[in-house]
Amino acid sequence: MTGEPLLRVEHLRKYYPFTQGVLLAMTLGEVKAVDDISFAIAAGRTLGLVGESGCGKTTTSKMILNLEQPTSGQVLLDGRPIHGLHGKALREYRALVQAVFQDPWSSLNPRMTAGRIIAESLVVAGWDRVRIAERVSELLEHVGLRAEQAAQYPHEFSGGQRQRIALAGALASRPRLIVLDEPVSALDVSIRAQMMNLLKDVQAQDNVAYLLVAHDLATVRYMADDTVVMYLGKIVEHAPTRSLFDNVRHPYTKALLSAVLPPRVDQADDEIVLTGEIPSPLNPPHGCRFHTRCPFVMRRCSEEEPVLREVMRGHLVACHLEV
């Protein structure tokens, strides 16, 4: 892991204005959906992005997919900023960065055959029909389906098979990064493991990088090389996945870990159950945004915002307890 990473996110911010009225709309404030986050993804590696609703993980992935413009900061692919691309350059970017979404029941067009869905990006790229047919067969087999299934429609497939079709479609244009937004959480337990193994196999063969957006830390532990934990638009902990799980530092990450219920009867004693609700991102708490729910809260936490700093090699934490 030397040199320029594949994708870099630098001081990224996304504020949505919050208005009242229609004609003479007044701006009352801003929702700071994403507030100054930075991370990098190396080629062929997986970064896990974890957090609960409203933490900004979806907004972040939208900006990386170039579907949202950041308020400030930038996203760079191979060192080149991606926002502000137009025409051919933008189409090339879309071929290089693809996505697989959570719900394979709504992400596939029910009126297209599996083959047509997978071919979509190749048609856009102007491939000829013979080459498209070859590539589609190859992709179907790559994701564990049969080439002749290209003629079937989405409703003829199970949830797990649909998610394979979505992955084949994302792989068609030979992307270098795929944003996986909760790729297994809509699938049944016995099918999840198949999909996770497939994603790992595909990565090993194609050297594609993943941004894995998930709320389940156990899934992230299996898939990701590095993990970023977000809370209300901020990164609270960022570390190599192994280091994160061996040495959890931030109280919020600890609470998330406690909430992953292991299929065992014996319970850990150091479990943290959070009280209270997730605060509204419209009006996030002062100081550390987590202080209203933190079991270790100190006076300083409500007054001063902790900065993200390195506490061990490559392990960053934003918490006043780390002094």
Add this chain to the structure above:
Amino acid sequence: MSGEVILEIRDLHTHFFLRRGVLKAVDGVSFTLRRGEVLGLVGESGCGKSMTALSIMRLLPKGSARTVAGQVLLGGDDLLRKTPREMRDIRGGRISMILQDPQTSLNPVFSIGDQLREAIFRRTHAARRDVMREAVAALRHVDIAAPEQRIAQYPHQLSGGMKQRVVGAIAMSGHPEVLIADEPTTALDVTIQLQYLKLLKRLQQESNMAILFITHDFGVVARMCDRVAVMYAGRIVECGPVREVFEHPSHPYTQALIASVPQLSGTTGRLATIDGQPPSMLDLPRGCRFAPRCKYAMPHCRDTYPDSFDVGVAHTADCWRLAPA
């Protein structure tokens, strides 16, 4: 767990009569639930666990679905023989239900107070002020802060976790003997899910109510349940005390399911998987339903559905491999 049996399901069959054929969603399900006990009903989508719950409540979707055989004995009374009017009083009274999505189980155009008071009034016919007092107490009971203010609010003004607590308050307002919770935390954020489970456990222990807890998540079972029943393609394939089933899973399906869940410790190599998919409920295999995916399947398994064999104390599994030699 020595409470008396409060709910007993005997050989329940619920079928959907469709143009394409008969879909046997619940095909011979039996279990018992004792007072103060939490029984987990685990399985994947389409295995019939929700249809089992709806059959017990007599709330099957109108039209094609019918319970064709079996008994649902609540304190010895067969609910399947009750008139619709009698059922209306039993639901929300002796037996109650919490559904997965609080967004759809609350009516958006009535305040939460209206909905809670309606449930209380239907049961008690008490004076307005007493109903109000009881409603506020019910909200406080499920840890809603400032219930006097919250009671006038509408569902959209509450977070998901709070809405689900209101649904819980309504379900428990009639002090039911049996609560059926169908994936009550699946729609909630993870840290909120843990809060809700703790709350439900506390309320259950205080009132000694029995819960049938439907979920697909073994972690939730570990946290909540005393016993667990594993369902596959319309039948319960294994049933026993939670610790027993987790430490000595006996049915190949239970074994494979537990092995395929990613863990928080140990290696991160390849996950164990179950090949293939569950069978179509319209065209079930003649013998054991898991046989087409089972790595131990024998010719006999494909011909005859296995009997239930004892594999431990109060622990049974339907698998021919467990037959005494």
